[in-house]
Amino acid sequence: MSDLPKFVELHEEGPREGFQIEKKHYPIEQRAALVEAIAEAGVKKIQVGSYVSPRAVPTMADSGDLFKIIKRKEDVRYTLLWLNEKGFQQAYDTPGISLDPKLLFYTTDEFSQRNNNCTAAEMRERQKGWLDAYQAKGLGVESAYIVTAFGCNFEGHVSIKAVTDNVQWILDTFAERDLSLPNIILADTVGWANPQEVKRRIGAVREMIPDARIGMHIHDTRGAGIANFVAAMEMGVDLFEGSVAGLGGCPFAGHGDFNAAGNVCTEDMAFIAQEMGIETGIDLDKLIDAARLAEEIIGRPLNGRVMHSGSLDKFKR
Protein backbone atom coordinates (compact mmCIF):
# COMPACT_ATOMS: atom_id res chain seq x y z
CA MET A 1 0.00 0.00 0.00
CA SER A 2 3.03 2.22 -0.57
CA ASP A 3 1.26 4.38 -3.17
CA LEU A 4 -1.35 5.64 -0.69
CA PRO A 5 -1.55 9.42 -0.96
CA LYS A 6 -1.02 11.58 2.13
CA PHE A 7 -4.00 13.77 1.21
CA VAL A 8 -7.10 13.08 -0.86
CA GLU A 9 -9.42 15.77 -2.17
CA LEU A 10 -13.12 14.96 -1.95
CA HIS A 11 -15.48 16.96 -4.16
CA GLU A 12 -19.17 17.11 -3.46
CA GLU A 13 -21.89 16.49 -6.04
CA GLY A 14 -24.85 15.74 -3.77
CA PRO A 15 -26.64 19.08 -4.11
CA ARG A 16 -26.99 18.44 -7.85
CA GLU A 17 -26.93 14.64 -8.22
CA GLY A 18 -29.09 14.16 -5.17
CA PHE A 19 -31.87 16.59 -5.86
CA GLN A 20 -32.07 16.31 -9.64
CA ILE A 21 -33.39 12.74 -9.50
CA GLU A 22 -36.13 13.54 -7.01
CA LYS A 23 -39.69 13.85 -8.30
CA LYS A 24 -40.38 16.53 -5.74
CA HIS A 25 -38.88 20.00 -5.97
CA TYR A 26 -36.99 21.16 -2.89
CA PRO A 27 -36.90 24.90 -2.06
CA ILE A 28 -33.64 26.72 -2.71
CA GLU A 29 -33.41 27.77 0.95
CA GLN A 30 -33.09 24.13 2.03
CA ARG A 31 -30.58 23.33 -0.71
CA ALA A 32 -28.54 26.43 0.13
CA ALA A 33 -28.45 25.42 3.80
CA LEU A 34 -27.11 22.01 2.75
CA VAL A 35 -24.42 23.54 0.52
CA GLU A 36 -23.39 25.82 3.40
CA ALA A 37 -23.20 22.89 5.83
CA ILE A 38 -20.99 20.93 3.41
CA ALA A 39 -18.68 23.94 2.97
CA GLU A 40 -18.61 24.41 6.73
CA ALA A 41 -17.25 20.85 7.06
CA GLY A 42 -14.23 21.74 4.93
CA VAL A 43 -15.19 20.45 1.46
CA LYS A 44 -13.46 22.74 -1.04
CA LYS A 45 -15.49 22.08 -4.19
CA ILE A 46 -19.26 21.68 -4.36
CA GLN A 47 -21.49 21.29 -7.40
CA VAL A 48 -24.63 23.18 -6.41
CA GLY A 49 -26.87 22.65 -9.42
CA SER A 50 -27.01 22.80 -13.19
CA TYR A 51 -27.80 25.13 -16.07
CA VAL A 52 -29.57 22.56 -18.18
CA SER A 53 -32.93 22.47 -19.92
CA PRO A 54 -35.65 23.19 -17.32
CA ARG A 55 -37.90 20.92 -19.39
CA ALA A 56 -35.45 18.01 -19.06
CA VAL A 57 -34.56 18.61 -15.40
CA PRO A 58 -37.26 20.78 -13.81
CA THR A 59 -35.85 20.29 -10.28
CA MET A 60 -32.71 22.20 -11.30
CA ALA A 61 -34.44 25.08 -13.11
CA ASP A 62 -33.83 27.44 -10.18
CA SER A 63 -30.10 26.64 -9.84
CA GLY A 64 -29.14 30.22 -10.63
CA ASP A 65 -31.41 31.56 -7.88
CA LEU A 66 -30.06 28.92 -5.51
CA PHE A 67 -26.49 29.97 -6.22
CA LYS A 68 -27.28 33.63 -5.49
CA ILE A 69 -28.52 32.98 -1.94
CA ILE A 70 -25.67 30.72 -0.83
CA LYS A 71 -23.48 32.33 1.82
CA ARG A 72 -20.20 31.56 0.11
CA LYS A 73 -16.85 30.82 1.69
CA GLU A 74 -13.86 32.33 -0.04
CA ASP A 75 -11.78 29.19 -0.25
CA VAL A 76 -14.56 26.98 -1.65
CA ARG A 77 -15.24 26.50 -5.35
CA TYR A 78 -18.95 26.38 -6.18
CA THR A 79 -19.71 24.89 -9.61
CA LEU A 80 -22.73 24.34 -11.83
CA LEU A 81 -23.06 21.73 -14.53
CA TRP A 82 -23.81 22.67 -18.12
CA LEU A 83 -24.17 20.50 -21.18
CA ASN A 84 -24.67 23.03 -23.97
CA GLU A 85 -23.44 26.46 -25.01
CA LYS A 86 -26.41 28.27 -23.54
CA GLY A 87 -25.73 26.69 -20.15
CA PHE A 88 -22.04 27.55 -20.41
CA GLN A 89 -22.88 31.17 -21.22
CA GLN A 90 -25.26 31.31 -18.23
CA ALA A 91 -22.53 29.97 -15.96
CA TYR A 92 -19.98 32.34 -17.49
CA ASP A 93 -22.31 35.22 -16.74
CA THR A 94 -22.86 34.17 -13.11
CA PRO A 95 -20.46 36.06 -10.85
CA GLY A 96 -18.84 33.85 -8.23
CA ILE A 97 -19.31 30.56 -10.03
CA SER A 98 -16.18 28.49 -10.42
CA LEU A 99 -16.27 27.40 -14.06
CA ASP A 100 -13.80 24.47 -13.97
CA PRO A 101 -14.51 23.43 -17.58
CA LYS A 102 -14.93 19.74 -18.28
CA LEU A 103 -14.74 17.50 -21.31
CA LEU A 104 -16.82 14.34 -21.60
CA PHE A 105 -15.70 11.13 -23.28
CA TYR A 106 -17.66 7.94 -23.85
CA THR A 107 -16.47 4.36 -24.13
CA THR A 108 -19.44 2.88 -26.01
CA ASP A 109 -21.50 4.11 -28.92
CA GLU A 110 -24.84 3.11 -27.50
CA PHE A 111 -24.43 4.94 -24.20
CA SER A 112 -23.23 7.98 -26.15
CA GLN A 113 -26.11 7.73 -28.63
CA ARG A 114 -28.66 7.69 -25.83
CA ASN A 115 -27.04 10.59 -23.98
CA ASN A 116 -25.75 12.69 -26.89
CA ASN A 117 -27.34 11.37 -30.05
CA CYS A 118 -23.93 10.66 -31.58
CA THR A 119 -21.27 7.94 -31.50
CA ALA A 120 -18.38 7.92 -29.02
CA ALA A 121 -16.01 9.01 -31.81
CA GLU A 122 -18.34 11.85 -32.80
CA MET A 123 -18.55 12.86 -29.13
CA ARG A 124 -14.75 13.10 -29.06
CA GLU A 125 -14.79 15.42 -32.07
CA ARG A 126 -17.45 17.55 -30.37
CA GLN A 127 -15.02 18.11 -27.50
CA LYS A 128 -12.90 20.14 -29.94
CA GLY A 129 -15.80 22.57 -30.14
CA TRP A 130 -15.75 22.86 -26.35
CA LEU A 131 -12.00 23.35 -26.39
CA ASP A 132 -12.48 26.18 -28.89
CA ALA A 133 -15.19 27.73 -26.74
CA TYR A 134 -13.09 27.53 -23.57
CA GLN A 135 -9.94 28.75 -25.31
CA ALA A 136 -11.89 31.67 -26.77
CA LYS A 137 -12.65 32.76 -23.21
CA GLY A 138 -9.14 32.04 -21.97
CA LEU A 139 -10.24 29.09 -19.85
CA GLY A 140 -8.22 25.91 -19.34
CA VAL A 141 -9.92 22.53 -19.10
CA GLU A 142 -9.94 21.32 -15.53
CA SER A 143 -11.04 17.72 -16.00
CA ALA A 144 -11.70 15.19 -18.72
CA TYR A 145 -14.24 12.54 -17.74
CA ILE A 146 -14.18 9.05 -19.18
CA VAL A 147 -17.82 8.07 -18.73
CA THR A 148 -18.72 4.35 -18.19
CA ALA A 149 -15.01 3.56 -17.86
CA PHE A 150 -15.79 0.17 -16.27
CA GLY A 151 -18.83 -1.19 -18.06
CA CYS A 152 -21.98 -0.14 -19.88
CA ASN A 153 -25.57 -1.26 -19.34
CA PHE A 154 -26.16 -1.20 -23.10
CA GLU A 155 -23.00 -2.71 -24.55
CA GLY A 156 -21.81 -4.68 -21.51
CA HIS A 157 -18.07 -5.15 -20.99
CA VAL A 158 -15.92 -2.09 -21.73
CA SER A 159 -12.37 -2.88 -22.81
CA ILE A 160 -9.39 -1.15 -21.24
CA LYS A 161 -8.56 -0.03 -24.79
CA ALA A 162 -11.85 1.88 -25.00
CA VAL A 163 -10.61 3.85 -22.00
CA THR A 164 -7.03 4.33 -23.13
CA ASP A 165 -8.11 5.30 -26.67
CA ASN A 166 -9.90 8.27 -25.15
CA VAL A 167 -6.85 9.12 -23.06
CA GLN A 168 -4.67 8.94 -26.19
CA TRP A 169 -7.07 11.28 -27.98
CA ILE A 170 -6.78 13.71 -25.06
CA LEU A 171 -2.98 13.46 -25.08
CA ASP A 172 -2.78 14.09 -28.82
CA THR A 173 -5.34 16.87 -28.92
CA PHE A 174 -3.89 18.75 -25.98
CA ALA A 175 -0.38 18.37 -27.40
CA GLU A 176 -1.54 19.73 -30.78
CA ARG A 177 -2.97 22.78 -29.05
CA ASP A 178 -0.08 23.04 -26.64
CA LEU A 179 -2.42 22.89 -23.64
CA SER A 180 -1.56 21.43 -20.27
CA LEU A 181 -3.28 18.12 -19.55
CA PRO A 182 -6.51 18.14 -17.54
CA ASN A 183 -7.26 15.83 -14.66
CA ILE A 184 -8.34 12.47 -16.05
CA ILE A 185 -11.45 11.27 -14.21
CA LEU A 186 -12.50 7.64 -14.61
CA ALA A 187 -16.24 7.50 -13.99
CA ASP A 188 -18.01 4.32 -12.92
CA THR A 189 -21.26 5.79 -14.14
CA VAL A 190 -23.45 2.71 -13.76
CA GLY A 191 -21.73 0.76 -10.98
CA TRP A 192 -19.65 -1.84 -12.77
CA ALA A 193 -16.27 -1.32 -11.10
CA ASN A 194 -14.55 -3.70 -8.71
CA PRO A 195 -11.23 -3.13 -6.91
CA GLN A 196 -9.29 -5.29 -9.34
CA GLU A 197 -10.56 -3.43 -12.41
CA VAL A 198 -9.99 -0.10 -10.66
CA LYS A 199 -6.34 -1.03 -10.20
CA ARG A 200 -5.99 -2.35 -13.75
CA ARG A 201 -7.58 0.64 -15.45
CA ILE A 202 -5.90 3.27 -13.32
CA GLY A 203 -2.61 1.43 -13.86
CA ALA A 204 -3.12 1.50 -17.64
CA VAL A 205 -3.93 5.22 -17.65
CA ARG A 206 -1.08 6.03 -15.24
CA GLU A 207 1.36 4.26 -17.54
CA MET A 208 0.33 6.49 -20.45
CA ILE A 209 0.46 9.74 -18.49
CA PRO A 210 2.67 9.32 -15.41
CA ASP A 211 2.42 13.00 -14.50
CA ALA A 212 -1.29 13.67 -14.95
CA ARG A 213 -3.61 13.80 -12.01
CA ILE A 214 -6.11 10.94 -12.06
CA GLY A 215 -9.44 11.07 -10.27
CA MET A 216 -12.49 8.88 -9.88
CA HIS A 217 -16.20 9.51 -10.00
CA ILE A 218 -17.59 6.49 -8.15
CA HIS A 219 -21.11 5.13 -7.91
CA ASP A 220 -22.04 2.69 -5.16
CA THR A 221 -24.75 0.97 -7.19
CA ARG A 222 -23.69 -2.52 -6.14
CA GLY A 223 -22.02 -1.88 -2.80
CA ALA A 224 -18.41 -1.75 -4.03
CA GLY A 225 -18.07 2.05 -3.80
CA ILE A 226 -15.84 2.30 -0.74
CA ALA A 227 -13.79 -0.75 -1.80
CA ASN A 228 -13.20 0.95 -5.16
CA PHE A 229 -12.27 4.17 -3.39
CA VAL A 230 -9.66 2.31 -1.33
CA ALA A 231 -8.33 0.47 -4.41
CA ALA A 232 -7.93 3.79 -6.24
CA MET A 233 -6.12 5.36 -3.27
CA GLU A 234 -3.80 2.34 -3.23
CA MET A 235 -2.95 3.31 -6.83
CA GLY A 236 -2.13 6.84 -5.70
CA VAL A 237 -5.40 8.46 -6.80
CA ASP A 238 -6.08 11.55 -4.69
CA LEU A 239 -9.20 13.14 -6.23
CA PHE A 240 -12.72 11.80 -5.79
CA GLU A 241 -16.29 12.92 -6.28
CA GLY A 242 -19.07 11.80 -3.95
CA SER A 243 -22.44 12.75 -2.53
CA VAL A 244 -23.06 13.61 1.08
CA ALA A 245 -25.32 10.97 2.73
CA GLY A 246 -25.01 8.98 -0.50
CA LEU A 247 -27.60 11.38 -1.97
CA GLY A 248 -28.74 10.49 -5.42
CA GLY A 249 -29.61 7.29 -7.12
CA CYS A 250 -29.23 5.54 -10.37
CA PRO A 251 -32.16 5.89 -12.77
CA PHE A 252 -30.70 3.08 -14.90
CA ALA A 253 -30.95 0.45 -12.17
CA GLY A 254 -33.56 -0.20 -9.57
CA HIS A 255 -35.82 -2.81 -8.10
CA GLY A 256 -39.47 -2.11 -7.46
CA ASP A 257 -39.93 0.96 -5.31
CA PHE A 258 -36.29 1.17 -4.34
CA ASN A 259 -33.88 3.33 -6.18
CA ALA A 260 -30.52 1.72 -6.57
CA ALA A 261 -27.75 3.51 -4.69
CA GLY A 262 -26.12 6.40 -6.51
CA ASN A 263 -22.90 8.27 -5.85
CA VAL A 264 -20.52 6.94 -3.27
CA CYS A 265 -21.08 8.61 0.09
CA THR A 266 -18.70 11.52 0.73
CA GLU A 267 -18.54 11.23 4.51
CA ASP A 268 -18.04 7.45 4.33
CA MET A 269 -15.01 8.16 2.12
CA ALA A 270 -13.83 10.84 4.55
CA PHE A 271 -14.24 8.40 7.44
CA ILE A 272 -12.25 5.57 5.90
CA ALA A 273 -9.51 7.95 4.69
CA GLN A 274 -9.22 9.39 8.20
CA GLU A 275 -9.04 5.90 9.73
CA MET A 276 -6.26 5.02 7.27
CA GLY A 277 -4.30 8.11 8.28
CA ILE A 278 -4.96 9.98 5.03
CA GLU A 279 -5.82 13.66 5.34
CA THR A 280 -8.92 15.10 3.66
CA GLY A 281 -9.11 18.54 5.27
CA ILE A 282 -12.65 17.62 6.29
CA ASP A 283 -14.14 17.85 9.78
CA LEU A 284 -15.89 14.47 9.78
CA ASP A 285 -18.40 15.25 12.51
CA LYS A 286 -19.46 18.42 10.69
CA LEU A 287 -19.85 16.50 7.44
CA ILE A 288 -21.98 13.94 9.31
CA ASP A 289 -24.13 16.89 10.47
CA ALA A 290 -24.50 17.96 6.82
CA ALA A 291 -25.49 14.39 5.86
CA ARG A 292 -28.13 14.32 8.59
CA LEU A 293 -29.44 17.65 7.33
CA ALA A 294 -29.68 16.13 3.83
CA GLU A 295 -31.69 13.23 5.25
CA GLU A 296 -33.96 15.64 7.11
CA ILE A 297 -34.56 17.63 3.91
CA ILE A 298 -35.19 14.59 1.71
CA GLY A 299 -37.38 13.06 4.41
CA ARG A 300 -36.44 9.40 4.16
CA PRO A 301 -33.45 7.29 5.25
CA LEU A 302 -30.48 7.82 2.95
CA ASN A 303 -27.69 5.42 2.05
CA GLY A 304 -24.79 6.78 4.12
CA ARG A 305 -23.45 4.51 6.82
CA VAL A 306 -21.29 6.57 9.14
CA MET A 307 -24.03 9.23 9.39
CA HIS A 308 -26.18 6.62 11.12
CA SER A 309 -23.51 5.15 13.38
CA GLY A 310 -21.36 8.19 14.08
CA SER A 311 -17.60 8.48 13.74
CA LEU A 312 -15.21 6.67 16.05
CA ASP A 313 -13.75 9.84 17.52
CA LYS A 314 -15.86 9.79 20.67
CA PHE A 315 -14.67 6.28 21.50
CA LYS A 316 -10.98 6.96 21.09
CA ARG A 317 -9.05 7.87 24.16
Added chain:
Amino acid sequence: MSDLPKFVELHEEGPREGFQIEKKHYPIEQRAALVEAIAEAGVKKIQVGSYVSPRAVPTMADSGDLFKIIKRKEDVRYTLLWLNEKGFQQAYDTPGISLDPKLLFYTTDEFSQRNNNCTAAEMRERQKGWLDAYQAKGLGVESAYIVTAFGCNFEGHVSIKAVTDNVQWILDTFAERDLSLPNIILADTVGWANPQEVKRRIGAVREMIPDARIGMHIHDTRGAGIANFVAAMEMGVDLFEGSVAGLGGCPFAGHGDFNAAGNVCTEDMAFIAQEMGIETGIDLDKLIDAARLAEEIIGRPLNGRVMHSGSLDKFKR
Protein backbone atom coordinates in the same frame (compact mmCIF):
# COMPACT_ATOMS: atom_id res chain seq x y z
CA MET B 1 -3.22 -9.14 -5.25
CA SER B 2 -1.40 -12.43 -5.71
CA ASP B 3 -2.80 -13.88 -2.48
CA LEU B 4 -6.42 -13.73 -3.66
CA PRO B 5 -8.07 -17.07 -3.01
CA LYS B 6 -9.70 -18.99 -5.87
CA PHE B 7 -12.74 -19.79 -3.73
CA VAL B 8 -14.24 -18.06 -0.72
CA GLU B 9 -16.81 -19.61 1.58
CA LEU B 10 -19.62 -17.31 2.70
CA HIS B 11 -21.57 -18.31 5.78
CA GLU B 12 -24.96 -16.83 6.53
CA GLU B 13 -25.98 -15.33 9.87
CA GLY B 14 -28.96 -13.22 8.82
CA PRO B 15 -31.72 -15.50 10.09
CA ARG B 16 -30.33 -15.09 13.61
CA GLU B 17 -28.55 -11.73 13.61
CA GLY B 18 -31.29 -10.12 11.54
CA PHE B 19 -34.35 -11.20 13.43
CA GLN B 20 -32.98 -11.17 16.97
CA ILE B 21 -32.62 -7.39 17.04
CA GLU B 22 -36.15 -6.74 15.83
CA LYS B 23 -38.75 -5.62 18.35
CA LYS B 24 -41.40 -7.52 16.48
CA HIS B 25 -41.53 -11.32 16.44
CA TYR B 26 -41.59 -12.88 12.99
CA PRO B 27 -43.40 -16.23 12.51
CA ILE B 28 -41.23 -19.31 12.04
CA GLU B 29 -42.87 -20.06 8.67
CA GLN B 30 -41.46 -16.80 7.24
CA ARG B 31 -38.03 -17.37 8.78
CA ALA B 32 -37.96 -20.98 7.51
CA ALA B 33 -38.82 -19.78 3.99
CA LEU B 34 -35.90 -17.36 4.17
CA VAL B 35 -33.48 -20.08 5.36
CA GLU B 36 -34.67 -22.31 2.51
CA ALA B 37 -34.19 -19.54 -0.06
CA ILE B 38 -30.64 -18.92 1.19
CA ALA B 39 -29.82 -22.64 1.00
CA GLU B 40 -31.35 -22.78 -2.47
CA ALA B 41 -28.86 -20.12 -3.59
CA GLY B 42 -25.95 -22.37 -2.65
CA VAL B 43 -24.91 -21.09 0.78
CA LYS B 44 -23.51 -24.10 2.67
CA LYS B 45 -23.75 -22.92 6.26
CA ILE B 46 -26.63 -20.99 7.79
CA GLN B 47 -27.18 -19.95 11.39
CA VAL B 48 -30.93 -20.25 11.80
CA GLY B 49 -31.43 -19.08 15.38
CA SER B 50 -30.20 -19.47 18.93
CA TYR B 51 -30.77 -21.47 22.07
CA VAL B 52 -30.37 -18.59 24.47
CA SER B 53 -32.47 -17.24 27.31
CA PRO B 54 -35.99 -16.53 25.98
CA ARG B 55 -36.15 -13.71 28.52
CA ALA B 56 -33.01 -12.08 27.09
CA VAL B 57 -33.86 -12.68 23.42
CA PRO B 58 -37.61 -13.36 23.12
CA THR B 59 -37.55 -13.23 19.30
CA MET B 60 -35.36 -16.36 19.24
CA ALA B 61 -37.34 -18.39 21.79
CA ASP B 62 -38.90 -20.52 19.06
CA SER B 63 -35.62 -21.34 17.30
CA GLY B 64 -36.06 -25.06 17.99
CA ASP B 65 -39.50 -25.07 16.40
CA LEU B 66 -38.17 -23.05 13.47
CA PHE B 67 -35.41 -25.57 12.91
CA LYS B 68 -37.86 -28.47 12.82
CA ILE B 69 -39.95 -27.07 9.96
CA ILE B 70 -37.04 -26.13 7.68
CA LYS B 71 -36.90 -28.29 4.55
CA ARG B 72 -33.23 -29.12 4.84
CA LYS B 73 -30.73 -29.72 2.07
CA GLU B 74 -28.25 -32.51 2.70
CA ASP B 75 -25.13 -30.56 1.87
CA VAL B 76 -25.98 -27.52 3.99
CA ARG B 77 -24.96 -27.10 7.62
CA TYR B 78 -27.67 -25.50 9.76
CA THR B 79 -26.40 -24.12 13.07
CA LEU B 80 -27.83 -22.55 16.20
CA LEU B 81 -25.99 -20.29 18.59
CA TRP B 82 -25.67 -21.14 22.27
CA LEU B 83 -23.91 -19.26 25.05
CA ASN B 84 -24.36 -21.58 28.04
CA GLU B 85 -24.41 -25.30 28.84
CA LYS B 86 -28.17 -25.54 28.74
CA GLY B 87 -28.21 -24.12 25.23
CA PHE B 88 -25.43 -26.46 24.17
CA GLN B 89 -27.35 -29.46 25.52
CA GLN B 90 -30.48 -28.32 23.65
CA ALA B 91 -28.51 -28.06 20.44
CA TYR B 92 -26.83 -31.41 21.10
CA ASP B 93 -30.25 -32.97 21.53
CA THR B 94 -31.60 -31.48 18.29
CA PRO B 95 -31.26 -34.00 15.47
CA GLY B 96 -29.97 -32.49 12.25
CA ILE B 97 -28.29 -29.46 13.81
CA SER B 98 -24.68 -28.95 12.83
CA LEU B 99 -22.95 -28.23 16.13
CA ASP B 100 -19.71 -26.62 14.88
CA PRO B 101 -18.51 -25.69 18.39
CA LYS B 102 -17.04 -22.25 18.87
CA LEU B 103 -14.82 -20.57 21.41
CA LEU B 104 -15.09 -16.86 22.18
CA PHE B 105 -12.19 -14.57 23.04
CA TYR B 106 -12.25 -10.91 24.02
CA THR B 107 -9.66 -8.20 23.53
CA THR B 108 -10.79 -5.77 26.25
CA ASP B 109 -11.92 -6.26 29.82
CA GLU B 110 -14.82 -3.83 29.67
CA PHE B 111 -16.47 -5.38 26.62
CA SER B 112 -16.03 -8.79 28.24
CA GLN B 113 -17.37 -7.56 31.58
CA ARG B 114 -20.52 -6.22 29.94
CA ASN B 115 -21.10 -9.35 27.88
CA ASN B 116 -19.82 -12.05 30.24
CA ASN B 117 -19.41 -10.45 33.64
CA CYS B 118 -15.73 -11.39 33.74
CA THR B 119 -12.40 -10.05 32.43
CA ALA B 120 -10.93 -11.03 29.07
CA ALA B 121 -8.37 -13.26 30.87
CA GLU B 122 -11.13 -14.93 32.88
CA MET B 123 -13.09 -15.42 29.66
CA ARG B 124 -10.07 -17.24 28.18
CA GLU B 125 -9.97 -19.57 31.19
CA ARG B 126 -13.70 -20.22 30.78
CA GLN B 127 -12.98 -21.53 27.29
CA LYS B 128 -11.19 -24.46 28.93
CA GLY B 129 -14.55 -25.45 30.40
CA TRP B 130 -16.04 -25.39 26.92
CA LEU B 131 -13.11 -27.41 25.58
CA ASP B 132 -13.78 -29.99 28.32
CA ALA B 133 -17.49 -30.06 27.46
CA TYR B 134 -16.85 -30.49 23.76
CA GLN B 135 -14.10 -33.08 24.27
CA ALA B 136 -16.41 -35.03 26.60
CA LYS B 137 -18.83 -35.40 23.70
CA GLY B 138 -16.08 -36.12 21.18
CA LEU B 139 -16.53 -32.81 19.39
CA GLY B 140 -13.71 -30.75 17.92
CA VAL B 141 -13.77 -26.96 18.02
CA GLU B 142 -14.61 -25.56 14.60
CA SER B 143 -13.84 -21.87 15.15
CA ALA B 144 -12.29 -19.54 17.70
CA TYR B 145 -13.64 -15.99 17.51
CA ILE B 146 -11.58 -12.98 18.51
CA VAL B 147 -14.35 -10.53 19.38
CA THR B 148 -13.73 -6.75 18.90
CA ALA B 149 -10.46 -7.56 17.14
CA PHE B 150 -10.25 -4.05 15.65
CA GLY B 151 -11.53 -1.69 18.32
CA CYS B 152 -13.90 -1.46 21.27
CA ASN B 153 -16.58 1.12 22.00
CA PHE B 154 -15.70 0.99 25.71
CA GLU B 155 -11.90 0.89 25.75
CA GLY B 156 -11.23 2.44 22.33
CA HIS B 157 -8.14 1.31 20.41
CA VAL B 158 -7.38 -2.41 20.56
CA SER B 159 -3.71 -3.29 20.16
CA ILE B 160 -2.55 -5.98 17.76
CA LYS B 161 -1.03 -7.64 20.82
CA ALA B 162 -4.47 -7.99 22.41
CA VAL B 163 -5.40 -10.04 19.33
CA THR B 164 -2.20 -12.09 19.09
CA ASP B 165 -2.20 -12.80 22.86
CA ASN B 166 -5.50 -14.60 22.35
CA VAL B 167 -4.10 -16.46 19.37
CA GLN B 168 -1.05 -17.48 21.43
CA TRP B 169 -3.36 -18.75 24.18
CA ILE B 170 -5.23 -20.81 21.58
CA LEU B 171 -1.97 -22.18 20.16
CA ASP B 172 -0.67 -23.15 23.61
CA THR B 173 -3.92 -24.59 24.90
CA PHE B 174 -4.63 -26.63 21.79
CA ALA B 175 -1.02 -27.91 21.76
CA GLU B 176 -1.29 -28.93 25.44
CA ARG B 177 -4.40 -30.92 24.65
CA ASP B 178 -3.02 -32.19 21.35
CA LEU B 179 -6.01 -30.80 19.45
CA SER B 180 -5.94 -29.57 15.88
CA LEU B 181 -6.24 -25.81 15.58
CA PRO B 182 -9.68 -24.30 14.92
CA ASN B 183 -10.40 -21.63 12.33
CA ILE B 184 -9.37 -18.27 13.74
CA ILE B 185 -12.12 -15.72 13.09
CA LEU B 186 -11.32 -12.05 13.53
CA ALA B 187 -14.57 -10.28 14.36
CA ASP B 188 -15.09 -6.57 13.75
CA THR B 189 -17.94 -6.61 16.22
CA VAL B 190 -18.58 -2.88 16.43
CA GLY B 191 -17.39 -1.64 13.04
CA TRP B 192 -13.89 -0.31 13.69
CA ALA B 193 -11.95 -2.06 10.93
CA ASN B 194 -10.43 -0.44 7.88
CA PRO B 195 -8.60 -2.18 5.01
CA GLN B 196 -5.17 -1.26 6.36
CA GLU B 197 -5.86 -2.67 9.81
CA VAL B 198 -7.44 -5.76 8.28
CA LYS B 199 -4.20 -6.43 6.42
CA ARG B 200 -2.03 -5.68 9.44
CA ARG B 201 -3.98 -7.85 11.86
CA ILE B 202 -4.48 -10.75 9.50
CA GLY B 203 -0.79 -10.53 8.62
CA ALA B 204 0.17 -10.70 12.30
CA VAL B 205 -2.05 -13.73 12.93
CA ARG B 206 -0.96 -15.44 9.72
CA GLU B 207 2.67 -15.07 10.78
CA MET B 208 1.97 -16.89 14.07
CA ILE B 209 -0.02 -19.71 12.46
CA PRO B 210 0.83 -20.00 8.76
CA ASP B 211 -1.26 -23.14 8.33
CA ALA B 212 -4.44 -22.24 10.20
CA ARG B 213 -7.51 -21.12 8.35
CA ILE B 214 -8.36 -17.49 9.08
CA GLY B 215 -11.85 -16.08 8.69
CA MET B 216 -13.59 -12.77 9.27
CA HIS B 217 -16.89 -11.77 10.81
CA ILE B 218 -17.45 -8.30 9.35
CA HIS B 219 -19.87 -5.57 10.34
CA ASP B 220 -20.63 -2.75 7.94
CA THR B 221 -21.38 -0.21 10.68
CA ARG B 222 -19.43 2.59 9.01
CA GLY B 223 -19.56 1.56 5.36
CA ALA B 224 -16.18 -0.17 5.15
CA GLY B 225 -17.58 -3.72 5.13
CA ILE B 226 -16.98 -4.61 1.49
CA ALA B 227 -13.61 -2.81 1.45
CA ASN B 228 -12.58 -4.90 4.48
CA PHE B 229 -13.84 -8.06 2.78
CA VAL B 230 -11.66 -7.29 -0.26
CA ALA B 231 -8.64 -6.46 1.93
CA ALA B 232 -9.02 -9.77 3.75
CA MET B 233 -9.29 -11.70 0.48
CA GLU B 234 -6.13 -9.95 -0.68
CA MET B 235 -4.49 -11.48 2.42
CA GLY B 236 -5.71 -14.92 1.37
CA VAL B 237 -8.68 -15.11 3.75
CA ASP B 238 -11.33 -17.43 2.31
CA LEU B 239 -14.00 -17.69 5.02
CA PHE B 240 -16.52 -14.95 5.82
CA GLU B 241 -19.76 -14.49 7.71
CA GLY B 242 -22.46 -12.11 6.49
CA SER B 243 -26.17 -11.44 6.53
CA VAL B 244 -28.39 -11.64 3.48
CA ALA B 245 -29.75 -8.16 2.57
CA GLY B 246 -27.47 -6.78 5.28
CA LEU B 247 -30.08 -7.97 7.78
CA GLY B 248 -29.35 -6.99 11.34
CA GLY B 249 -28.09 -3.88 12.97
CA CYS B 250 -25.85 -2.72 15.69
CA PRO B 251 -27.53 -2.00 19.01
CA PHE B 252 -24.35 -0.27 20.21
CA ALA B 253 -24.45 2.44 17.58
CA GLY B 254 -27.27 4.36 16.04
CA HIS B 255 -28.59 7.80 15.31
CA GLY B 256 -32.13 8.75 16.11
CA ASP B 257 -34.62 6.37 14.60
CA PHE B 258 -32.09 4.73 12.37
CA ASN B 259 -30.28 1.61 13.34
CA ALA B 260 -26.68 1.58 12.33
CA ALA B 261 -25.87 -1.04 9.71
CA GLY B 262 -25.06 -4.50 11.02
CA ASN B 263 -23.41 -7.48 9.38
CA VAL B 264 -21.85 -7.06 5.99
CA CYS B 265 -24.28 -8.04 3.24
CA THR B 266 -23.78 -11.61 2.00
CA GLU B 267 -24.93 -11.09 -1.58
CA ASP B 268 -22.86 -7.90 -1.91
CA MET B 269 -19.82 -10.03 -0.94
CA ALA B 270 -20.89 -12.73 -3.42
CA PHE B 271 -21.28 -10.10 -6.14
CA ILE B 272 -17.86 -8.53 -5.70
CA ALA B 273 -16.15 -11.92 -5.39
CA GLN B 274 -17.81 -13.04 -8.61
CA GLU B 275 -16.78 -9.85 -10.40
CA MET B 276 -13.19 -10.43 -9.24
CA GLY B 277 -13.26 -13.97 -10.63
CA ILE B 278 -13.38 -15.65 -7.22
CA GLU B 279 -15.75 -18.59 -6.89
CA THR B 280 -18.29 -18.71 -4.05
CA GLY B 281 -20.50 -21.61 -5.16
CA ILE B 282 -23.41 -19.20 -4.86
CA ASP B 283 -26.04 -18.47 -7.52
CA LEU B 284 -26.06 -14.68 -7.15
CA ASP B 285 -29.48 -14.09 -8.66
CA LYS B 286 -31.02 -16.66 -6.32
CA LEU B 287 -29.32 -15.04 -3.33
CA ILE B 288 -30.70 -11.68 -4.49
CA ASP B 289 -34.14 -13.33 -4.50
CA ALA B 290 -33.53 -14.45 -0.90
CA ALA B 291 -32.49 -10.91 0.05
CA ARG B 292 -35.67 -9.49 -1.51
CA LEU B 293 -37.68 -12.06 0.44
CA ALA B 294 -35.95 -10.88 3.63
CA GLU B 295 -36.92 -7.31 2.83
CA GLU B 296 -40.50 -8.36 2.15
CA ILE B 297 -40.64 -10.18 5.51
CA ILE B 298 -39.06 -7.34 7.51
CA GLY B 299 -41.24 -4.81 5.71
CA ARG B 300 -38.81 -1.95 5.27
CA PRO B 301 -35.86 -1.20 2.97
CA LEU B 302 -32.78 -3.13 4.03
CA ASN B 303 -29.14 -2.21 3.61
CA GLY B 304 -28.08 -4.50 0.75
CA ARG B 305 -27.01 -2.77 -2.44
CA VAL B 306 -26.96 -5.35 -5.23
CA MET B 307 -30.44 -6.56 -4.21
CA HIS B 308 -31.76 -3.14 -5.22
CA SER B 309 -29.76 -2.74 -8.43
CA GLY B 310 -29.53 -6.34 -9.61
CA SER B 311 -26.41 -8.22 -10.68
CA LEU B 312 -24.53 -7.39 -13.88
CA ASP B 313 -25.22 -10.75 -15.51
CA LYS B 314 -28.10 -9.53 -17.64
CA PHE B 315 -25.93 -6.79 -19.16
CA LYS B 316 -23.01 -8.99 -20.10
CA ARG B 317 -22.91 -10.34 -23.59
